[in-house]
Amino acid sequence: MPEAGQATHKGQQTREEILRAALGFACTVGLDGMSIGALAEKTGLSKSGLYAHFESKEALQCAVLDTAADMFTDLVLRPAIQEPRGLPRIERLFDLWVDWKDETFGGGCPIIAAATDFDDRPGAIHDKVKYYIDEMIGVIARAAEIAVEEGHFDKGLDIRQFAYEFWGLLLAQQHYHRLLQHGDANLLAKRAFDSLVERAAHPSSLS
Amino acid sequence: MPEAGQATHKGQQTREEILRAALGFACTVGLDGMSIGALAEKTGLSKSGLYAHFESKEALQCAVLDTAADMFTDLVLRPAIQEPRGLPRIERLFDLWVDWKDETFGGGCPIIAAATDFDDRPGAIHDKVKYYIDEMIGVIARAAEIAVEEGHFDKGLDIRQFAYEFWGLLLAQQHYHRLLQHGDANLLAKRAFDSLVERAAHPSSLS
Numbered sequence: 054m055p056e057a058g059q060a061t062h063k064g065q066q067t068r069e070e071i072l073r074a075a076l077g078f079a080c081t082v083g084l085d086g087m088s089i090g091a092l093a094e095k096t097g098l099s100k101s102g103l104y105a106h107f108e109s110k111e112a113l114q115c116a117v118l119d120t121a122a123d124m125f126t127d128l129v130l131r132p133a134i135q136e137p138r139g140l141p142r143i144e145r146l147f148d149l150w151v152d153w154k155d156e157t158f159g160g161g162c163p164i165i166a167a168a169t170d171f172d173d174r175p176g177a178i179h180d181k182v183k184y185y186i187d188e189m190i191g192v193i194a195r196a197a198e199i200a201v202e203e204g205h206f207d208k209g210l211d212i213r214q215f216a217y218e219f220w221g222l223l224l225a226q227q228h229y230h231r232l233l234q235h236g237d238a239n240l241l242a243k244r245a246f247d248s249l250v251e252r253a254a255h256p257s258s259l260s
Numbered sequence: 261m262p263e264a265g266q267a268t269h270k271g272q273q274t275r276e277e278i279l280r281a282a283l284g285f286a287c288t289v290g291l292d293g294m295s296i297g298a299l300a301e302k303t304g305l306s307k308s309g310l311y312a313h314f315e316s317k318e319a320l321q322c323a324v325l326d327t328a329a330d331m332f333t334d335l336v337l338r339p340a341i342q343e344p345r346g347l348p349r350i351e352r353l354f355d356l357w358v359d360w361k362d363e364t365f366g367g368g369c370p371i372i373a374a375a376t377d378f379d380d381r382p383g384a385i386h387d388k389v390k391y392y393i394d395e396m397i398g399v400i401a402r403a404a405e406i407a408v409e410e411g412h413f414d415k416g417l418d419i420r421q422f423a424y425e426f427w428g429l430l431l432a433q434q435h436y437h438r439l440l441q442h443g444d445a446n447l448l449a450k451r452a453f454d455s456l457v458e459r460a461a462h463p464s465s466l467s
Contacts, residue, residue: 081380086292161376169373172439173288183439190440217436217448218455221428228431229424232379232390233397241424248459 068106071096075117079163084114084178085170111177118181121163122188128153130192139203140250143196147219147246151226151239161231164189165224193219197253206253218249275313278303282324286370291321291385292377318384325388328370329395335360337399346410347457350403354426354453358433358446368438371396372431400426404460413460425456 074095078087089110093100107113133146164185171179194216200206206215222245230238281302285294296317300307314320340353371392378386401423407413413422429452437445 083290083292083377085290086377161379166376168435168439169368169376170290170293172368172434179439186435187440211451213444214448214451217432218429218452220435221430221432221452222425223428224431224435225424225428227379228375228393228427232375232386233394237420241421244418244421245425245428252455 064106067096067098071098071103071106071113072116072120075113076120076163079114079117079121079166080161083170084117084163084167087114087117089113114178115181118164118167118178118185122185125153125162125164125189133196139200140205140254143200143250146193146196147243150223151242161227165227190216190220200253207256209256210253215249215253219246222246222249271313274303274305278305278310278313278320279323279327282320283327283370286321286324286328286373287368290377291324291370291374294321294324296320321385322388325371325374325385325392329392332360332369332371332396340403346407347412347461350407350457353400353403354450357430358449368434372434397423397427407460414463416463417460422456422460426453429453429456 071092075087075092078092078095087110089100089103092113093103096103103113107116129146129149133142133149136142136145164182167178167182168186171182194212197206197210197212197215197219201208201210201212222242225245226238226242229235229241235241278299281299282294285299285302294317296307296310299320300310303310310320314323336353336356340349340356343349343352371389374385374389375393378389401419404413404417404419404422404426408415408417408419429449432452433445433449436442436448442448
């Protein structure tokens with residue numbers, strides 16, 4: 054059976070190469086703009102060779118979102134969770150979140166980009182994007198809950214409101230940094246974050 | 261010359277019909293997903309008939325963004341500016357901004373959708389999206405400056421920070437409302453807005 058094993062291994066390698074190339078396209082032209090023709094050219098495969106690995110363009114687009122989510126887990130979640138529970142973990146989460154997209158993709162996060170593109174279009178991609186964004190906001194909410202448990206945030210904190218405002222300041226950072234190219238995008242995001250944390254910790258006094 | 265005048269009038273009408281249909285596509289499948297073939301079918305024109313009105317797909321995409329921006333001016337800016345200077349005007353701006361997209365487009369704002377799609381892609385569409393988003397954030401900043409002049413906001417207010425956080429809470433509302441379909445999206449946005457305004461008015465006490 055070694056030959057079958059080698060074939061599977063080779064198939065897995067090719068699949069990963071296709072995904073890497075597809076992620077590159079998704080980060081620049083978006084999931085929708087990614088063309089099977091361009092992807093075939095980039096990977097040196099025929100279109101039917103590509104379809105041997107992903108049964109449809111939609112299946113490939115979904116796999117690209119899964120890949121981006123895995124990278125988010127490896128590069129943001131896992132390192133953040135090494136920090137002590139509560140405020141240190143939330144601070145690390147914020148720092149990593151602001152930086153990971155540029156370093157990883159050299160373009161915007163394909164999940165965020167797909168959020169506005171697919172919010173009106175029922176289907177597998179819509180469902181997957183919704184799932185991952187719900188999960189990411191859930192990560193923020195759980196981190197805030199832990200900070201309440203640790204006594205770093207006020208017991209009366211509205212966790213849902215905290216997560217909403219955290220999400221908003223991350224989205225604005227992407228606009229200011231990537232589209233508007235404002236050099237102080239990260240500083241603005243950091244100040245918004247510090248104010249949010251200060252209010253969560255001391256609801257009756259202000260930063 | 262009446263015949264030439266009629267021809268021009270007819271040409272203008274056709275152009276507006278094309279733009280209306282194109283805006284419909286842009287709101288659902290995005291500026292990029294909009295296909296000239298589907299647009300020709302929708303308007304009953306041939307592809308070459310379409311190109312008689314817009315010299316390229318890019319020119320049409322830019323015209324769609326201009327149309328959306330004109331609608332924003334008519335439906336958000338003009339009514340908001342009817343309010344007294346300062347806080348009442350900012351409050352009206354927020355209320356209209358949260359609502360106008362659904363009522364107007366029945367889909368997301370094509371300018372916001374294009375922001376993440378085109379942030380990496382140099383060209384006329386990128387420049388136009390950047391211009392309009394800069395303008396929209398500028399509207400928030402000017403409204404905040406006026407509120408400072410009127411004594412509604414603190415003299416030491418960081419206008420740029422205020423506009424950043426305002427922008428973030430608008431972007432998060434779009435995710436929560438449209439993609440995640442959370443019924444309390446507008447309530448979360450309103451609470452974030454109220455907190456922002458309270459801090460702008462009274463930097464040393466909290467809402």
